[in-house]
Amino acid sequence: QNNSINLVNWSGNEKIDDYIYERQLKIKDLNDVVFEWIPYNQFNEIEKTGINGSITVYTAMWKNGPLCKKHITSKNYTRDSNKEVALKCLHNLQSPIEFVINEAKKYSTKNDNFLVLYGISQNPDTNDYILVFNWTSGNEKIDDYIYERQLKIKSHNDVVFEWIPYNQFNEIEKTGENGSITVYSAIWKNGPLYKKYGSSENYTRDSYKNVALKCLHNLQGPIEFVINEAKKYSTKNDNFLVLYGISQNPDTNNYILVQNNSINLVNWSGNEKIDDYIYERQLKIKGHNDVQCGKMVLYAKSIVQVKIIQEI
Template sequence: MVLMAIDRLKAIWTNGYIIDRDNKSQKWIRKNQNIIVEMKRLNNPNDITVEFMKNKISKGYGVTQDPETKNYMMVLDYKCKKCNFVCYAKHFQQSFNNWTNGNDDINKFIQNTQLSSHDNIRKAALEWIPYNKFYDIEYIARGGFDKVYKAKWIDGNINCWDDDNQNWKRICQDMYVALKSLNDSKDITLKFIDGIASHNKIDNNYIIKFYGITQDPHTKNYIMVLKYAESGSLRNYFDINHNKLDVDIRINYLFNIACGLESIHKNELIHRDLHIGNILKNNYDIYIADMGLCKLVNYNQSNNTKNNIYGVLPYIAPELKF
């Protein structure tokens, strides 16, 4: 049991709640074994009904008693105050003690994304993914601040919560993902977290999907786990297929890029390093990638003590080069 407040506890209920009666065996049929519940101390155990009404309990399972203190407690749904039901955020929260990467800043960042998922798990939630969950790791390319690999992810990504098994239901087992290893990131900084936070703010089909974070056990560098774009960058794709693309296809690519940029700007961010090498292609889909340099529109460059110019030289505004 975990103390939530002076009069509240969180606990695992091994039996689960009653849903029906089995007349043949003369036993109760139960559901959701090992479910997380909340236990609230009764202020007036002589009038349980009043307690339920006063606290506006939408679903109470029953009453129990602490054998040591002899206090009676209501057994309640462990529900989210915002959603008024056990949402994705609550399911993530119940597992916070089951994983850690040894870095409090990264832990807190991942947990915050999970706590903001509520009814949309695909929008915000990231995972801490153990490195041994990847295999067939293959080097792809090197960037200015990172190395990119492709690998197969044994578990696949989370799709939804499975009430029957009380666990996450996953899809696309052994899927290919891109592992973006950030150079010299073993001593994590707020700058790094700020960069990946920018990526995670944007929910759009034209921004490359961000699944979670892992860590190389040898270099200790942190790694972003991203959707793998089989065709690579649009630059590489054009080098090979330039003469095969008609006008309609090119316009569709531009439309996809524009939709991605619109989503970035609606979140009051600017990319700061957009070029054809950071636009990826996978089958018929186009994605904007490399969101690590994203900043708020009102970001004050004068506060950046290094006053750096970012980007790839051919794509930098001429007035900034001199």
């Protein structure tokens, strides 16, 4: 079944090449990933999107793209050219060969998996090895959480929770600040994945989506904090507050929660406890019936009174 796969590129390292060859021997059908060595000069538009210890993540365009079969009856493989990928660069490792092979073994060999590893590459300037994915945050705990969320998708109303590269955001403007949280509005170029009600077609993207970026900074345990924050949100698209995914600012390394902009609140009290309470109230909103004008006015009035008492 492998006669139609013509791979001419190899790493030059016997252990890595043997591992790639073993992976290729196990290919049985069109859903199996054609794992390969990918020359670094195949990547264009390389942009840093995050860093985590000895791992730096970049987005890039893979010129040739991964090998695939369109249909079960297809004889030969073709390439999905100009594929956007994530490069997980591994640096400052004591045993880089063993490490990169062991890392590669952790991932599924199927194309229909949410997290797909296409192959291994190497930066010729630094000699750092690179794992080439369809996406990755660079942090195993965050990737595992996103993967778990994606496995729970059952219907069109379930949010396709994902890792969102920071370079996907344009027109970023600060709209509010509360302690260790700064909120920005932005345009998400690709936009969230969705499937129309009753449709059996593939997911499409709601491009150039206006979103809110909730930037978390000065945290002692940022990984655990961002995951715990994400767990507070509903997993349904018809909820008032929808969390689309997680991102990271590569300049500050701060993690970001990316949510819909259905509540555009730019005013905060300046008191962290009050603002946290308001935010918790917002998370509990399930629909527009939960927001009644009379109650909202009284609620806002009581907050103003509390602030006046504090100042006195």
